Amino acid sequence: MTRSYERINYALRPAKAIERRMLCETFGRLYPFQPVDSYGYIGFGSIYFSDFQLIHRNLGINDLLSIERDEDNAKRFEMNLPYGCISMDFRESGVVLPTLNWNKRRVVWLDYDGTLDTDVLADAATLASKATSGTMIVFSVNAHPVAEPTEEARKITEAKQGAPFRLADYRLSKLQENLPEKIPTDVTGTMLDMKGTPQVLRRVLLGEINAKLAVRNGSLPDAEQLAFVQVLHFVYQDGAQMLTLGGVLVAKQELAMFEACRFGELPFYRQDDRPFPIKVPCLTPREMHQLNSFLPSDDPTQLKREGIPDADVKRYAEVYRYFPNYSEIVFA
Amino acid sequence: MPEESNPKWIKASPTKAFFIHMLTRDVPLTRAILDLIDNCIDGAIRERDGGKYDGLWVRVELSRDEFRIADNCGGIPVKIAREYAFRFGRPEDAQETSGSIGQFGVGMKRSFFKLGRYFSVESKASDSSFTLNVDVDKWMQHSDDERTSDWHFEFDSVAENLTDVPSDAKGTIIEIKRLRDGVGDNFEVEQFCTRLADEISAAHSLSMDRGLAISVNGIPIRHTPHNLLISTNLKPAFVQKEYARTLIDGEATPPVKVKLYAGVSERSLHDGGWYIFCNGRLVLRADQTSTTVWGPAHNLRQYHPDYAYFRGFAYFDSDHAALLPWTTTKTGVDVDSKIYRMVQQEMIEITRPVLDFLNRLERERRDRENGDSVDEPLQVEVKNAVETRAEGITIAQGFVAPASFPRPTGPRYQKIQYTKRAELVEKVKKLLGVTTFTAVGEKTFDYYLENKGED
Numbered sequence: 001m002t003r004s005y006e007r008i009n010y011a012l013r014p015a016k017a018i019e020r021r022m023l024c025e026t027f028g029r030l031y032p033f034q035p036v037d038s039y040g041y042i043g044f045g046s047i048y049f050s051d052f053q054l055i056h057r058n059l060g061i062n063d064l065l066s067i068e069r070d071e072d073n074a075k076r077f078e079m080n081l082p083y084g085c086i087s088m089d090f091r092e093s094g095v096v097l098p099t100l101n102w103n104k105r106r107v108v109w110l111d112y113d114g115t116l117d118t119d120v121l122a123d124a125a126t127l128a129s130k131a132t133s134g135t136m137i138v139f140s141v142n143a144h145p146v147a148e149p150t151e152e153a154r155k156i157t158e159a160k161q162g163a164p165f166r167l168a169d170y171r172l173s174k175l176q177e178n179l180p181e182k183i184p185t186d187v188t189g190t191m192l193d194m195k196g197t198p199q200v201l202r203r204v205l206l207g208e209i210n211a212k213l214a215v216r217n218g219s220l221p222d223a224e225q226l227a228f229v230q231v232l233h234f235v236y237q238d239g240a241q242m243l244t245l246g247g248v249l250v251a252k253q254e255l256a257m258f259e260a261c262r263f264g265e266l267p268f269y270r271q272d273d274r275p276f277p278i279k280v281p282c283l284t285p286r287e288m289h290q291l292n293s294f295l296p297s298d299d300p301t302q303l304k305r306e307g308i309p310d311a312d313v314k315r316y317a318e319v320y321r322y323f324p325n326y327s328e329i330v331f332a
Numbered sequence: 333m334p335e336e337s338n339p340k341w342i343k344a345s346p347t348k349a350f351f352i353h354m355l356t357r358d359v360p361l362t363r364a365i366l367d368l369i370d371n372c373i374d375g376a377i378r379e380r381d382g383g384k385y386d387g388l389w390v391r392v393e394l395s396r397d398e399f400r401i402a403d404n405c406g407g408i409p410v411k412i413a414r415e416y417a418f419r420f421g422r423p424e425d426a427q428e429t430s431g432s433i434g435q436f437g438v439g440m441k442r443s444f445f446k447l448g449r450y451f452s453v454e455s456k457a458s459d460s461s462f463t464l465n466v467d468v469d470k471w472m473q474h475s476d477d478e479r480t481s482d483w484h485f486e487f488d489s490v491a492e493n494l495t496d497v498p499s500d501a502k503g504t505i506i507e508i509k510r511l512r513d514g515v516g517d518n519f520e521v522e523q524f525c526t527r528l529a530d531e532i533s534a535a536h537s538l539s540m541d542r543g544l545a546i547s548v549n550g551i552p553i554r555h556t557p558h559n560l561l562i563s564t565n566l567k568p569a570f571v572q573k574e575y576a577r578t579l580i581d582g583e584a585t586p587p588v589k590v591k592l593y594a595g596v597s598e599r600s601l602h603d604g605g606w607y608i609f610c611n612g613r614l615v616l617r618a619d620q621t622s623t624t625v626w627g628p629a630h631n632l633r634q635y636h637p638d639y640a641y642f643r644g645f646a647y648f649d650s651d652h653a654a655l656l657p658w659t660t661t662k663t664g665v666d667v668d669s670k671i672y673r674m675v676q677q678e679m680i681e682i683t684r685p686v687l688d689f690l691n692r693l694e695r696e697r698r699d700r701e702n703g704d705s706v707d708e709p710l711q712v713e714v715k716n717a718v719e720t721r722a723e724g725i726t727i728a729q730g731f732v733a734p735a736s737f738p739r740p741t742g743p744r745y746q747k748i749q750y751t752k753r754a755e756l757v758e759k760v761k762k763l764l765g766v767t768t769f770t771a772v773g774e775k776t777f778d779y780y781l782e783n784k785g786e787d
Contacts, residue, residue: 118628122631122684125677129681218673219670
């Protein structure tokens, strides 16, 4: 299996870069629970550690743990560690997460290479069962619809089921293979298109979290009972379509702290099944400079620049504060 | 208002026949006998108050015409016999035996009815003694109505406030005669006795570990302690939890203490899995289903031959036995109980790293089989680890597994295997001028690469 960091340089994926900055801004709002620099951070840093750099520099978090299953290349990861305060654990997240002390508040961003599967759900279950109130949990998974199979695979499927091939059925069966016993009964194959796939995955992920919270709450006094409150819901696409779902575990007695974070003021805040789509406009540096001088704008629809499509202007107005700057530097 | 004269009165009381039928239907014969042993062990708990059981014994005798179980575990005090022990169902105000395994108020009676139609109990406790004989057929002929007097038994003799009962005379003897159809036949079948011994050995291994001697027809039951492999680089996970009862049902009484162990033991497809004990009594043996941790419902793989090394032990203990997640037949766990569902998540989490290690162990074996590697450091580690009693581990720890060696850097190799008609292979052998099949394979591969390869 090729590793995703060998295929793509994370630093160069614009939607991902925007997402990263948006997440960082979200994390910065956790201060009503406790000073953010005393939070811990857990992520999958890969060899680029882009999230770690941003979080350490912007939020001052020093307790940073990167989980990395690719133990064979341990030397390479360690060589790329950008700061001394990042520790590495070369085991599966499913093995590492249960062993941590979850009384400490943390920001956890599990940015998986693959799609939602039982390993991801196991991590979600662990966090829901163990993490303390005030913990921020973000999952990113591949949410691209299952691709049409090759002609050969299609014939095998047809032979096996003795019926003509239907993409919708094929998609549903693939999803069930990945997430046995977890797909809600009302989900049909036709839902599993570009728009519907992330919706279904979100339901399954929230379903797992809520099921585990119900068990946990059964043993907690009313004031300490927890809910997972969604604040982030992104869908974006640098290559394959991705789904990011984030929220905070909040005990009833700490709801006021959660309210004080005022996540609702974030322009990309989403609490329901309607995602915030991160769309990257294609603009030149000069165009962006010009637009910047009119931003922020109370009404971006009124913002018009001759020659630039309105849609791109609108998109830019939504993301400009998080927009990465790329330039070419030649090392000699 | 008397029922006869009340036109709104609807009869709903059970008949004795129905009651006995329902009660005995769900319990297998071996389990009925295990239930009677549970009563002996409750006696031992009362007698020794949590200490060792050295010197205490339980003797089970099976024959075509009679079942007999005798113990020297302290006897049943008359007060307990009169108020609770023979009642169907456990009254709310029943006095608790700390850490007892008799709980539901059905075990002993159910066993009597399951086994035969005549039973006698003779008990000597420290300050009281009694004898009791019941002819079940006659007892059932008492009229079935809602007057509770028809549900009572009667002591044949009873003595209380005794002071001079010697400690070696204390104990209980239960005899059951006029065995039910098939029961006596089973008792003569050797396989039945073997299975009974196996089940006793598994169910009561902890009590035997504490010194209790159990025999069936004079043959002592042996038991295997719950062992896990331990070495410097391989250590089982151990988690200890205490669940305050206030969290379980709002009442302040003793907590449930839980100890969980997960690790590696001798490879056995049949014995691999989770074992669950309630107050020392095994209620689930080598579970390989979603009742414990296995399968996608719990985000783990199904139990699988690669996991035959896996052992998990879960011990639930409480002075208030009603809080424990067992079923009345003690043949399983109550999967809907709150306490069990909380502990189950812990069980899943400590299982995962062990399975992760076993997956690596299997990969190592495959690599070796395919000729991709010659060493098997993980297998060596397992072979050199020492069987150790799980209960001996007292410090909470995560599962420790030896690290895999990184795959050697440099070119990777791939083994190829194929089958061709023997005469053709011989022909190629001659053409190539070689003598081994390996050489045939290598030479033909090299030949193709030289002629068609791009570099």
